[in-house]
Amino acid sequence: MSGPDHPATPDDPGAVELPDLADALEVVEGFLLGEQPSLTRVEVADRAGVPLEVAEQLWRLLGFPNQTDDAVAFTEADVQALVLTHDLMKLGILGPDSQAALVRTWGRSYARLAEWQTNLLTEVAVEGPDPQQRLTELAASVLPRVEKLQSYIWRRHLASATNRVLAVDGSGSAATRQAVCFVDIVGFTSRSKTLAEGELVDWLEHFEDEATRLVVDLGGRIIKMIGDEVLFVADEATAAAEIALRMTERGADDQDRFPQVRAGMAHGAVVSRLGDVYGPVVNIAARLTSVARPGTVLVDRGAYEVLSGRSGEDDPTQDDAADAAYSFRRMRRTPVKGYTRLQPWVLRRR
Structure with missing residues (x-):
């Protein structure tokens, strides 16, 4: 055991050379920030020409x-970041209404990404005989490539999002007609209790990987993964229906690692903001998922009418067209939170 009273020795397998680790972290920090911290927050705000209270709010x-006023924790990069932020505010890009939400979204997204990347690099580093040296080498060789790749991915998604928004009506309106679908793992809580931590992570990662592949390949877009649930949207209702049915079919196959799932899908006007979606259509899709039986896909009136080409008031006993891709079974109206008489249909392949 090493510590103040037990110095680390070569024979101690659990020894941690703290001075070496501190040196390694200092090198990595300097590489990531461009230089070692030399400025206080007061000096950063003064050099950027931004009021300190504005800088503190952004941070x-x-x-x-x-940080305290006398803590030396900033670099010239922080000054430039404040200048750029202030420029965006003056240009009207970061207005009073959008500033807090947008900056907060940036912070949360990059914090999660940085945590994951750091864990990944650390796992690789500890496999070698000299983790501190290996971590320093990885920071110098891997991170510049990761940074360029992140910029490329961001630009590609930005171009795609711009095309989607402007293609609607040329106005850039945030509200568009889309299909929204939640897919939820059946029995997640009970299953997770039987798995070791590593097994649980592997199981969830497999679900996320396969769900993402299906959504993207079939024309949808992942909005977010929420633990044991995935939320995606599609411009075409048929694409969303196909994705949901593929997932439930895979979940019903005992030979497939994909877990058993259930899905709820709704179609209508959806508001998109900061990468998320909002509105009654989203709420209805979530409520349908909560009442769907394992292995089934429930759709709302809007999705039913688009997929079937019928009115939601048509005779439910009328046979579906022989050449229709899907069949529907109207269920009883269901009371759910926020909707006392929600009308669902069970979606199946013909």
């Missing part, structure tokens, strides 16, 4: 730890 929204 807080980004999720950075609070």
Whole structure:
């Protein structure tokens, strides 16, 4: 055991050379920030020409730890970041209404990404005989490539999102008609109790990987993964229906690792903001998922009418067209939170 009273020795397998680790972290920090910290927050705000209270608000929204006025924790990069932020505010890009939400979204997204990337690099580093040296080498060789790749991915998604928004009506309106679908793992809580931590992570990662592949390949877009649930949207209702049915079919196959799932799908006007979706259509899709039986896909009136080409008031005993891709079974109206008489249909392949 090493510590103040037990110095680390070569024979101690659990020894941690703290000075070496500190040196390694200092090198990595300097590489990531461009230089070693040499400025206080007061000096950063003064050099950027931004009021200190504005700078503090931005740092807080980004999720950075609070610093005292005399703490030397900043670099010239922080000055440039404040200047750029102030420029965006003057240009009207970061207005009073959008500033907090947008900056907070940046902070949360990059914090999660950084945590995952750091864990990955650390796992690779500890496999070698000299983790500190290996971590320093990885920071110098891997991170510049990761940074360029992140910029490329961001630009590609930005181009795609711009095309989607402007293609609607040329106005850039945030509300569009889309299909929204939630897919939820059946029996997640009970299954998770039987798995070791590593097995649980592997199981969830397999679900996320396969769900993402299906959504993207069939023309949908992942909005977010929420633990044991995936939320996606599609411009075409048929694409969303196909994705949901593929997932439930895979979940019903005992030979497939894909877990058993259930799905709820709704179609209508959806508001998109900061990468998320909002509105009654989203709420209805979530409520349908909560009442769907294992292995089934429930759709709302809007999705039913688009997929079937019928009115929701048509005779439910009328046979579906022989050449229709899907069949529907109207269920009883269901009371759910926020909707006392929600009308669902069970969606199946013909």
